[in-house]
Amino acid sequence: MPVRLNSAQADFADAFATLLATKREISEDVDASVKAIIEDVVARGDAAVIDYTARFDRLTLSPETMRVTEEEIEAAQARCDAGALQALALAASRIRAYHERQKPTDTLFRDALGVELGWRWTAIEAVGLYVPGGTAAYPSSVLMNAIPAKVAGCPRLVMVVPSPGGVLNPLVLAAARLAEVDEVYRIGGAQAVAALAYGTPTIAPVAKITGPGNAYVAAAKRRVFGHVGIDMIAGPSEVLVIADDSANPAWIAADLLAQAEHDTASQSILLTDSPALAQAVEREVEAQLATLPRAEIAGTSWRDYGALIILSSLDEAPPLADRLAAEHLEIITRDAEALADRIRNAGAIFLGPHTPEAIGDYVGGSNHVLPTARSARFSSGLGVLDFMKRTSILKCGPEQLAALGPAAVALGEAEGLAAHARSVSIRSNRL
Ligand SMILES: NC(=O)c1ccc[n+]([C@@H]2O[C@H](COP(=O)([O-])OP(=O)(O)OC[C@H]3O[C@@H](n4cnc5c(N)ncnc54)[C@H](O)[C@@H]3O)[C@@H](O)[C@H]2O)c1
Numbered sequence: 322m323p324v325r326l327n328s329a330q331a332d333f334a335d336a337f338a339t340l341l342a343t344k345r346e347i348s349e350d351v352d353a354s355v356k357a358i359i360e361d362v363v364a365r366g367d368a369a370v371i372d373y374t375a376r377f378d379r380l381t382l383s384p385e386t387m388r389v390t391e392e393e394i395e396a397a398q399a400r401c402d403a404g405a406l407q408a409l410a411l412a413a414s415r416i417r418a419y420h421e422r423q424k425p426t427d428t429l430f431r432d433a434l435g436v437e438l439g440w441r442w443t444a445i446e447a448v449g450l451y452v453p454g455g456t457a458a459y460p461s462s463v464l465m466n467a468i469p470a471k472v473a474g475c476p477r478l479v480m481v482v483p484s485p486g487g488v489l490n491p492l493v494l495a496a497a498r499l500a501e502v503d504e505v506y507r508i509g510g511a512q513a514v515a516a517l518a519y520g521t522p523t524i525a526p527v528a529k530i531t532g533p534g535n536a537y538v539a540a541a542k543r544r545v546f547g548h549v550g551i552d553m554i555a556g557p558s559e560v561l562v563i564a565d566d567s568a569n570p571a572w573i574a575a576d577l578l579a580q581a582e583h584d585t586a587s588q589s590i591l592l593t594d595s596p597a598l599a600q601a602v603e604r605e606v607e608a609q610l611a612t613l614p615r616a617e618i619a620g621t622s623w624r625d626y627g628a629l630i631i632l633s634s635l636d637e638a639p640p641l642a643d644r645l646a647a648e649h650l651e652i653i654t655r656d657a658e659a660l661a662d663r664i665r666n667a668g669a670i671f672l673g674p675h676t677p678e679a680i681g682d683y684v685g686g687s688n689h690v691l692p693t694a695r696s697a698r699f700s701s702g703l704g705v706l707d708f709m710k711r712t713s714i715l716k717c718g719p720e721q722l723a724a725l726g727p728a729a730v731a732l733g734e735a736e737g738l739a740a741h742a743r744s745v746s747i748r749s750n751r752l
């Protein structure tokens with residue numbers, strides 16, 4: 322059963338803290354097997370990747386068949402439904418337009434002393450794009466990863482995607498072509514993340530890995546971080562809906578289930594000041610669950626991690642939402658904007674009754690690769706800047722060195738770093 326809480330209950334603070342502490346994706350078991358998989362891929366390269374793909378994806382590969390060929394991509398595209406291709410093209414153009422606006426500008430200026438200062442942005446040379454594919458296919462995640470990378474100007478885009486039982490959704494490959502991905506490998510999970518990070522004889526390593534995935538993928542990204550960059554922890558999906566009695570319970574139930582159906586480890590939570598709405602939503606969830614093809618996944622997620630929280634007033638919602646720091650926050654209240662302004666932590670916010678989160682998943686234009694497991698407290702959704710890095714630039718002439726040098730020498734000496742002090746003083750006998 323989903324957790325039911327009421328902010329008026331005496332032990333609400335403790336019960337809410339327990340809800341926050343419930344670990345859905347970071348377990349010691351998952352982390353231990355991910356550690357072993359990564360070490361094995363580092364040690365045995367392709368052979369380890371091939372073994373784990375056989376075990377977890379029921380697919381026998383060789384180094385020669387790991388990469389999806391251009392001919393396969395072309396053939397897949399030809400098999401796609403025309404309507405789906407059209408929808409993909411619409412999504413791609415909206416995602417591109419949104420992300421074009423995120424492109425940063427280089428800056429160079431001269432300060433009062435005449436020092437030239439600034440920074441310039443460069444694209445990351447090779448990026449690994451994780452596209453999930455264990456229990457569902459995600460052509461939309463291909464676009465969400467690859468388009469910002471392309472807009473940033475990354476020269477090498479390497480995509481990995483598992484193909485359970487050897488089945489690769491043709492629209493996933495069509496999306497890879499549409500977004501101009503350079504290399505596609507039919508591998509997934511921790512073994513794919515390790516192959517991207519450390520390289521194998523077949524897959525040249527990348528400098529950064531982005532994209533969403535299940536608990537194994539999220540744990541693997543955590544573990545390779547430092548050797549390569551990662552975007553964020555984008556694990557099992559989450560939604561927090563804040564609603565008042567103006568909201569339609571059937572619509573809210575559908576939105577809660579839309580995230581629950583991603584993964585048994587997904588989480589859907591309703592915060593409302595209306596007990597009647599909470600009751601109606603719960604009834605609707607049960608009714609709609611019965612009609613869903615992925616009812617088993619969605620039902621497990623809802624029963625294990627779902628929550629209905631009744632508040633005495635909607636004023637209580639912002640601090641609770643900030644602590645939950647949900648991946649997706651829907652606000653369906655009479656004054657959604659005003660409430661949104663009071664919330665700091667959320668991966669993405671969806672305002673009003675006519676903005677279901679699924680619009681953001683596919684065609685809104687904003688990115689659906691978003692921080693989960695409360696990491697929206699410190700990270701953001703995927704964007705163009707994730708595929709770039711900033712280098713600072715500094716230029717002094719003799720006058721500027723003379724003006725700034727004494728302070729630098731003083732700080733070098735204060736830190737006990739004599740060579741630092743000398744590297745400044747040696748340039749001018751006036752210092
Ligand atoms: N946060 C986001 O932005 C976002 C976006 C889209 C999807 N998602 C999430 O992506 C996930 C997709 O999950 P999925 O499972 O369908 O695909 P996936 O590609 O993430 O995971 C499949 C891989 O998991 C590995 N795996 C499965 N069981 C394992 C085990 N017992 N031991 C070791 N490895 C194992 C296998 O290697 C398999 O290839 C969902 O959790 C969904 O919510 C998140």
Ligand SMILES: N[C@H](CO)Cc1c[nH]c[nH+]1
Nearest residue numbers: 459461462558559682689
């Ligand atoms: N809701 C997911 C992010 O948590 C993204 C997605 C892709 N396709 C459907 N949904």
Ligand SMILES: [Zn+2]
Nearest residue numbers: 558579580682
């Ligand atoms: Zn979704």
